[in-house]
Amino acid sequence: MAIIENGRTKYIPQQFERKWQDRWEEEGLYRAQDFSDKPKYYLLDFFPYPSGDGLHVGHSKQYVGTDVATRFRRMRGDNVMHPMGWDAFGLPAENEAILQQIPPYENVPKNVANFKRQLRLQGISYDWSREINSSEPDYYRWTQWLFLLMFKRGLAYRGIGMQWWCPQCKTILANEQVENGYCWRHHDQLVEKVALEQWYFRITDYAEELLESLNHLSWPERIILMQRNWIGKSTGADITFQARDAQGVEYPIRVFTTRPDTIYGATFMVLSPEHPLVDVLTTEEHRARVTQYQQQAARQSEIERLSAEREKTGVPTGGHAINPFTNKEIPVWVADYVLMSYGTGAIMAVPGGDERDWEFAKKYSLPIVRVVEPPSPTEGSDDVYAGIGVMVNSGPYEGMQSEDAKSRIIAELEQRSVGHAATNYRMRDWLVSRQRYWGAPIPIVYCESCGIVPVPEEDLPVLLPTLEHFEPGEDGRSPLALDPDFVNAPCPKCGGSGRRETDTLDTFVDSSWYYLRFCSPHDDQAPFDRTAVRYWCPLDLYVGGAEHAVMHLLYFRFFTKVLADAGLVEFREPAPRLLNQGTMHAPDGKRMSKSKHNVITPDSVAEQFGADTLRGYIVFMSPYTGDAQWDPQGINGIHRWLGRVWDLCQKPARKSADREPQAEELKRWVHKTIKRVTADMESLEFNTAVSALMELTNALQRLRPALEGSEAWGWGVRSLLTLVAPIAPHITEELWHSLGHQRSIHLESWPTYDDALTLDEVVTVVIQVNGKLRDRLEVPRGTEMQSVQEQALASKRVQPYVEGNQIVKVITVPDKLVNIVVR
RNA sequence: GCCGAGAUGGCGGAAUGGUAGACGCUCCGGUCUCAAAAACCGGUGGCCGCAAGGCCGUGCGGGUUCGAAUCCCGCUCUCGGUACCA
Structure with a gap:
């Protein structure tokens, strides 16, 4: 030392x-x-x-x-x-x-x-x-166990579908891991669609509860909002339209709509290019164009979909359907603005009440019927109006409020058995299989006679083999598929020959x-x-x-x-x-990353200033929940502060008795600080806690000449140390022991305060004239405001602003302010 | 486009109806030193003024109030989320 x-x-x-x-x-x-x-x-x-x-x-x-x-x-x-x-x-x-x-x-x-x-x-x-x-067998054994629990409860299933494939990850991604068509790990990598059989968890079974219970969570509002948007609940109706193919055979087209009230305005239908009825309904004269459109959509849909204001495209199938409310024949189109993955992959298009349908109808000259009038007719009548209002062109529902019509039309749908109330969620089931090596093997064996067989619990874990070649292949198969020792396994049920599942579980x-x-x-x-x-x-x-x-x-x-x-x-x-x-x-304002060469490590900071300075600076520089930018200069302030705390605990030059009024002042400083720091710690507002502790440090330093060596002084210093301990655990521990304590400071109790002692005896009362600050008065706390008001009016600084004017009223706030309103 | 959060000195930030800028950083001046660094002390929103003091000031424009950074209305900009979800 x-x-x-x-x-x-x-x-x-x-x-x-x-x-x-x-x-x-x-x-x-x-x-x-x-x-x-x-x-x-x-x-x-x-x-x-x-x-x-x-x-x-x-x-x-x-x-x-x-x-x-x-x-x-x-x-x-x-x-x-x-x-x-x-x-x-x-x-x-x-x-x-x-x-x-x-x-x-x-x-x-x-x-x-x-x-x-x-x-x-x-x-x-x-x-x-x-x-x-999570990568050790004694952990992933239980991850596998939980997979089996999902399986047993019918929540894990295999399904085929178009999936997102990242060519760089060389694996399938879950919907949540695709951002704007790009891979969440490779922001410049567009994902591709491939058809594969995959394992899913039936998270959609829980969509409603996941949404509803968000209301009871004490979470940042924006996170709740993002989850709500992700789950994407919408309510409306499922409606079945009857379509006919060229031979006159009827096929039902099921659609989901949030606006069943606009059904009288449904002047055409749109199927997504992947919709199974497209092939059936397309007439021979349109087949070539439709097939070409489907291929084009499959090939470039994701890249195209990214161009912001992309013009809608589509082709007619030549097929028709009947609007069950107008009984009119309406054409069926194919367009890629309808997604197979949402709702039923088909829509009733209401160009008078939906901007997308309107845009499409305009481009292809399809009929537009307005069925809901806005409350105040503003724009031209051929304009789209997507809000609520009064029903028009809607048969028996004419003149009704659209919201009322909505529930009545749903009732009619149900009564006529052509539809029913329905809820849709944007969220899809969670795709959990990955075609990669480094994950928990999915504990499933495929048996030729028994089919999909779960590995018995007592046989867990299914150990991940220590492969030498673990690089992913180009064929969409996991590297585990290349290891015969892993793949070949007897069927747990019949003992016959089986193949292990070679995909691994998503890390999530x-x-x-x-x-x-x-x-x-x-x-x-x-x-x-x-x-x-x-x-x-x-x-x-x-x-x-x-x-x-x-x-x-x-x-x-x-x-x-x-x-x-x-x-x-x-x-x-x-x-x-x-x-x-x-x-x-980073100091350059960018995100800290090794590739940008702007990384500041805790190692280097701790080496230069010590861990406590690092810790103190990090919590002081900005609110905990707010962003920050590392400022190499700023850290000096914390280091100086801790240096002052250190100095305060050095052997007093002399021993002295408590001296008034300084001892009293110190006492109030300490109680006040305990109160502030306790509140800040509870709400994780560490930056203001440090400020309060710095103020106490400064006060101690100021009072040191009068109090050093006294009882009040010793108590003040010990209180400071315990309050600083969570932020700077090392220096406080070192000083605590240097003061003669044997036990760790971190085993001390958090200090308590007396509310009465958190207030100063003398308060500053602000004197305003018409809301403008003119003077300040120092008075004992609790002074009668009548007397403060008199002192205020007598003040030399106040008088020039009052003289010659009429005092309209005087507003007083005890121990705080006097505002003299003059005219 | 839609949804959300935010805008306060040269900088980080404090104050959620009552002294704007706490606490720090930076910078300037001083003490110590042969000197420098460190440390310590003092000053530091802008404008006017020798000073006392005054005026202005929390993105912009309006409003409510005795009094607004704080509440209300309208706008600008920044950041985040989202993107044909029927």
Whole structure:
């Protein structure tokens, strides 16, 4: 320790931070105890993928914040669980392994070790005894078990369909993983459509509950909104139109519409190019054009669909259908603005009431009938109007309000058996199979005589073989398909020869239940111990980036609901409270990334300033939920502050008695600060908590000459240290021990305050004339406002503005302000 | 296009109807030093003024109020989400 003068030392964090990190871990300070009389608090960070790039200070923004909250909660007396684990399966790990020519089963542990080292050097207080890794058999064994649970409950099924294929990932993607037609991992890679048989989870069975219970979550509004939009519920009706082919054979075309009230305006129908009835209804004279259109749509639909204001295209089939309400024959067209994947893949087109249909009708000169009049007729009558209003051209419904007509028309549909009320969701089932190596094998065997056979629970895990060649092929088959030892397996049912499923599970399956595993991370009898889960879950606070708004957060809610229905958990929402930490940008304002060479690592900052300065700066620079930009200059402020805290705790030059009024002032400062910091910690507003602590530090420094060595002084310094402890755990621990304490400061109780002492004895009352500030008066708190008003009127600064004017009224707010209104 | 969030000094930000700019960064001046760095002390929204002090000021325009960064109406810009969902 560098001693500078008369026993005082200099703040050199590098000399002691490591020492405390090691000691905390040896003593198991942060181990969560299963079951306790204390209130439990389960705080979880989103499951991170341990990238080979390691952590940068952007990650620290999240992890330091949750760590501060965790440490605060412990001092408040909660039994806290704050675990950490690794979302180690999946494409990023596999791609990285391929790039480095190291198999993922060797590369991942290396990366994990580096992540742990980086988290430790920041003084983050995880309970490492609960560490989990989704790519290890004792974890994915239970991921497979949960797949089987889905299978048993009829929620896992195989289906054929047009799927999104990313040529770079060389695998199928779920809908949620396609952004604007591009792969979510390769933002310049357009996805392609291929027809494949895949495994799905029936998440749509839960669409309604997933939507409804959003209303009861304490989540950021925009995340709730994004989920709501994703689920995309719409209500209306299913209606069947009768169509005829050239031979006069009738075929029903089922459509979904949100506006059954506009049915009298349905002047044509549109089928999506993939619709099965297209081939049937197309007449010979139109067949060539229709077939050509279908091929063209299949080939370029995704690229074309991206051009923003693309003109609609389509061709007539030559077939016709009957509008069941007007009884008129209407033409059936094919157009790619109707998607096979939504609703029924067919629509009734109402050009008078729908902008898209209107645009199409205009282009191809199809009839347009307005059936709903706007409340105030404005534009030309051939214009489209999609709102609600009064019914016209609608037979018996003429003159009715369109909303009333809607329910009556639905009733008529049902009565005539040509349709019924219906609800549609935009969300589709979750495609979970991936044609890649690095994931949990799907525990299924295909048997020639028994068909699809689940692997018995007692035979789990289906081990992922340690392949030397794990690169994905070009043929859409998993590398596992090339390993005969893996593929060939006896049928669990009949013992005959079978083939294993060679696709692996989407990583989002792994992360859909990890929060449960932390409750009993080493359980070898079940995915989780139900008693432990009953104690710890649901999460008290869940923190992560907004980029998982739809995918992970939807999937893990779905899993929880399935587990609840299976009687395995007793709650239906895993995370009633969720927070998104803001994003940290590099000093150049861009996103921090290795490829942009603008990464700032916690290692380099901690080496230069110490972990506490890093932590303090990260929480101080911007609100926790707000974005930030790393400013290499700004960190000096925190380092100076901690240096001042250090100095305050150095041996007093002398011993003295409490001196008034300074002792009283200090007392009020401390109580006031405890109140502010407690409130800020509770609401995770760490930036203002640091401000308050800096103010207390400054006050102590100012009062030092009068109070140093006194009882009040010692109490003030100890209070400061306990309040700073969650933010800067190392320096406070070091100083705490230097003050003679044996036990860790992190085992101290959070200080309490007396509300009466959080207010100053003297208050500043603001004197305004017509709302403009003219003077300030210092008066004892609680002074009668009548007397303050008199003093205000007597003030030399106030008088010039009052003299010669008539006082209309005087507004007073006790201990705050006097506003003299003159004319 | 639609939905959402936001705009406060040179910078990060504070204040959610009552002293705008807390707390920091930067910069300027001072102390210490042979000197520099570090540290410490003081100043730092703009304009006018020697000063006392005054005027202006929270994206823009209006409104409500004794009083508006804060509430209401209209607009501009920025960021995020979404994209033919019938």
